[in-house]
Amino acid sequence: MLLAVACSVYFVALGNSAIWDANEAFYVETPREMLEANDLVNPTFNYEPRFNKPVLSYWIVAAFYRMFGVSVGVQRLAIALGALVLIASAYLLASIGKLEAGSRKLEAGSRKQRCGLRSVWRQRRDW
Numbered sequence: 001m002l003l004a005v006a007c008s009v010y011f012v013a014l015g016n017s018a019i020w021d022a023n024e025a026f027y028v029e030t031p032r033e034m035l036e037a038n039d040l041v042n043p044t045f046n047y048e049p050r051f052n053k054p055v056l057s058y059w060i061v062a063a064f065y066r067m068f069g070v071s072v073g074v075q076r077l078a079i080a081l082g083a084l085v086l087i088a089s090a091y092l093l094a095s096i097g098k099l100e101a102g103s104r105k106l107e108a109g110s111r112k113q114r115c116g117l118r119s120v121w122r123q124r125r126d127w
Contacts, residue, residue, distance in 0.1 A: 007084055026050070028075045031062035057082070
């Protein structure tokens with residue numbers, strides 16, 4: 001129950017506001033340009049090469065664009081689902097660590113990750 005409440009924050013009003021953060025523009029436009037050019041190997045932003053970030057997040061957003069169409073909400077949905085994967089991974093690692101070491105430190109780290117204000121702030125700067 002607590003996990004569902006903590007994760008619901010990532011999905012509130014994903015498509016309600018426009019892109020205003022410069023960093024978010026990179027994650028919206030770069031996958032769109034990759035699909036437009038039909039080149040998933042060489043990311044571009046404003047049609048200039050952009051190799052300073054790993055391309056995995058661009059590929060994930062591009063896959064969502066292909067499935068659901070290009071929009072701000074789709075881009076934010078892909079990133080929000082990525083946050084859920086991080087939370088689930090932390091919880092899984094905590095469970096494994098708890099079984100192996102009998103320690104609750106990893107489980108506490110999982111709770112901090114999913115409930116941390118910084119994590120939510122990074123996902124939803126448009127509040």
